[in-house]
Amino acid sequence: MxxxxxxxxxxxxxxxxxxxxxxxxxxxxxxxxxxxxxxxxxxxxxxxxxxxxxxxxxxxxxxxxxxxxxFSMVDRLTRIYYKKKFFHYPLKPMDALFNLGIFEAMRCVLSYFVYAIFLKVKDPRTFEAWVKGRFGKRLYEIFFKTYSEKLWGIKCDELDADFAAQRIKKLSLFGAVWNALMQGRGNKHKTLVDQFxxxxxxxxxxxxxxxxxxxxxxxxxxxxxxxxxxxxxxxxxxxxxxxxxxxxxxxxxxxxxxxxxxxxxxxxxxxxxxxxxDSLKFRNTLLVFLEVDSQNLFPDNWVYVHSSDLECGRVTNFRNWTKDIVGESTKTILCLEYWANFDESLWQMSNDELINLAKKEILMTGLIGNSVVTNGCVRRIPRSYPIYESxxxxxxxxxxxxxxxxxxxxxxxxxxxxxxxxxxxxxxxxxxxxxxxxxxxxxxxxxxNTDDDYQEEATITETGLFPGRKFET
Ligand SMILES: Cc1cc2nc3c(=O)[nH]c(=O)nc-3n(C[C@H](O)[C@H](O)[C@H](O)COP(=O)(O)OP(=O)(O)OC[C@H]3O[C@@H](n4cnc5c(N)ncnc54)[C@H](O)[C@@H]3O)c2cc1C
Missing domain, CATH: 3.50.50.60 (FAD/NAD(P)-binding domain)
Structure with missing residues (x-):
């Protein structure tokens, strides 16, 4: 092996x-x-x-x-940071409406219908065409484009539609809206995972x-x-x-x-x-861990960083997972993720430079307020993402x-x-x-592809294996 x-x-x-x-x-x-x-x-x-x-x-x-x-069941809370605002992910229509504002929200809906009715590509080959066809251009630009381009290091029209098909195929605008409307009405059908x-x-x-x-x-x-x-x-x-x-x-x-x-x-x-x-390429991950002198920074397990003014792509807050990994510590460990190819300046930065960059960016998000960063550490993971180039x-x-x-x-x-x-x-x-x-x-x-053909379905819950499909990803 x-x-x-x-x-x-x-x-x-x-x-x-x-x-x-x-x-x-x-x-x-x-x-x-x-x-x-x-x-x-x-x-x-x-x-x-x-x-x-x-x-x-x-x-x-x-x-x-x-x-x-x-094991313990962890309640999932994840949000998207975009233009100094935090959007719940999976999207919640009222939250998205509030954050986007009525004008931008109407642009999104309009753009959705324009693409659904007139511009949808029948057999999309690229990630961009696939997502625009499913969500419209405006939502694509806000919620998919910047993050995907940071992650993959190539333009979304060079990224294969396979990536979207594998990772977001079950998510649709109507699915997200339906899910949000049904929550709180005693309806147990959940289309997106909220516990793991x-x-x-x-x-x-x-x-x-x-x-x-x-x-x-x-x-x-x-x-x-x-x-x-x-x-x-x-x-x-x-x-x-x-x-x-x-x-x-x-x-x-x-x-x-x-x-x-x-x-x-x-x-x-x-x-x-x-x-x-030789032409199959991998993308590298840089993880910058920061220890912050505070216990209650923000409630998310992780936050996706879509804003293009920050190089960081995701921030994890390990204090919001389980108590046993935190132990007796009174501090919070955050992990900021960056992605880069070997020849990019980000990958070539020294560990100290990366820690300084992460400190600067975490302050810019407002996620740690005035709390003090007491430690920093870098882990490099070469070849962590196979790049699905078109x-x-x-x-x-x-x-x-x-x-x-x-x-x-x-x-x-x-x-x-x-x-x-x-x-x-x-x-x-x-x-x-x-x-x-x-x-x-x-x-x-x-x-x-585990998402396509389940031989038999069962999900893990706090009491063990729950037969059948309780949640979808
Ligand atoms: C930042 C990040 C976040 C992620 N989040 C999630 C998540 O939320 N949920 C989830 O399910 N998955 C997540 N993943 C993915 C998950 O980590 C991988 O799917 C999983 O680890 C893949 O397992 P693997 O055995 O295929 O490969 P790997 O985990 O890469 O294991 C391969 C092993 O082979 C070893 N190896 C390589 N070359 C050699 C060699 N020449 N000789 C001997 N040993 C060698 C490596 O050191 C490594 O230990 C995430 C990954 C990353 C990087």
Whole structure:
């Protein structure tokens, strides 16, 4: 197993339960990948906000099996910061109307109808066309454009519609309005998640518990052991190659390392495949944690920053998750997220410069008032977002076809399969990868989308698994 993130750990856990011997190689010094929890200034924090949510029974069963009763339900409050105002997200019509003002709100509605009736593109190829068709130009400009362009570093008309289809497909203007109107009328139908299960000890506790299970079954989880690539003979993978070129033999290799690194390690790579994999790009995340000397800053779990005068894209307030990660501390840890490519000045800034930038920007939002920042810390996550550049699916399919011709190798995960996975998607990939190997199942792991085909639906609530769909994302 290459990588101890949610995908790798889940696959290893499932295989180990079936009695197979697994070795996990992890480049970092802890499990959890991007969903790990770290200790900071006497508290615990995740690498950015990590809300676990799924309607898929298999995913939730595994999660509950590992976490047991050691979780709490967290009420979700998230808002959008735009032009010095805070909009509830998911949008609430009255709140949006109040914040936008009647004139701007009417512009939004008008623009919605113009696009719905006259300008809707039948088969939108880009994110911009997809969102405008669904929400109109004005709402697109206010609620989607700036944030998406900060995140992806490319214009929305260069971003593939796949991103919108994967992440916001169930949300529509009417859906949001209907949801808001029905709230408070005893109607239990909720179209947007307003509560989520969060493990005691942070989101990474899930993967730490999986690692404990593996060790109890004499399976190794090896830290600081980055894998260079896989060892092949012909089109059969026979093991993994360590940094010192030592080869460890294995019958099967599941890889969650970045897809481009894996593919570039393969022998006799055909030129079109090498070219295709080179043109798949990832975007990096910079996390700036600030410790603030206050306990009651603002009520949100996180705030999306849409204003274009700030480089920051999101602010998380870890004090509003669960008490156990805060411990005895009387201070609040915030995390400001920035996104950048390797060659951008933001990525090249020193940690001190980034902390100063974050301090300046958090003051500009008004979120911390006059409270004092007592500490700062930076974590860099390279290649955290696979960029869905327009037409990327064609390029990816060239790589996938080649990988399918190689036996004994299963690439999964966010890095590993170039898919904008949340934890639930990566957990599902882990479950199904293990079933392909142990139960002779034949899941096409390149086509996994948890939002489309639920084998059976169930949601986690405070009393455990709730059969059927309680919420939609
Ligand atoms: C800021 C941020 C916020 C997020 N918020 C949420 C959220 O709210 N909800 C949610 O569900 N998900 C969220 N996610 C996504 C979630 O973190 C990922 O979906 C999940 O971690 C992906 O798991 P993975 O195993 O596929 O990949 P990863 O977590 O990336 O794990 C891959 C692992 O492989 C290791 N590795 C890489 N190369 C090598 C190598 N050569 N040799 C050995 N090991 C290697 C890495 O160190 C890493 O540990 C967020 C992510 C970020 C960055």
């Amino acid at each position: 290459i990588g101890a993130g949610p995908a790798g750990m889940t696959a290893a856990y499932q295989l180990c339960k079936e009695g197979h011997h697994v070795t996990v190689y992890e480049a970092d010094n802890a499990v959890g990948g991007m969903a790990k929890t770290i200790k900071l200034w006497g508290q615990k924090v995740d690498l950015g906000p990590h809300r676990f949510f799924s309607n898929e029974k298999r995913i939730n069963e595994v999660w509950l099996e590992v976490v047991g009763r050691n 299960a969060y493990p005691h000890g942070g989101t990474g506790a899930v993967y730490e518990a999986m690692a404990d299970f593996l060790r109890s079954r004499d399976c190794d989880v090896l830290f600081e052991t980055p894998i260079r690539g896989v060892h092949c003979e012909g089109n059969r993978v026979l093991g993994v190659v360590l940094q010192d070129d030592h080869i460890e033999p294995f019958d099967e290799v599941i890889s969650t390392m970045p897809l481009n690194h894996l593919v570039n390690s393969l022998p006799n790579l055909p030129q079109p495949v090498a070219q295709a994999v 037409g990327y699916t064609k390029t990816l399919s060239i790589v996938v076809e080649h990988l399918k011709s190689i036996e004994g190798l299963t690439p999964i995960g966010r890095y590993g399969s170039f898919k904008y996975n949340n934890q639930d998607h990566s957990i599902l990939m882990g479950i199904l990868a293990a079933e392909n190997l142990t139960k002779n199942a034949n899941y096409d792991l390149w086509n996994i």
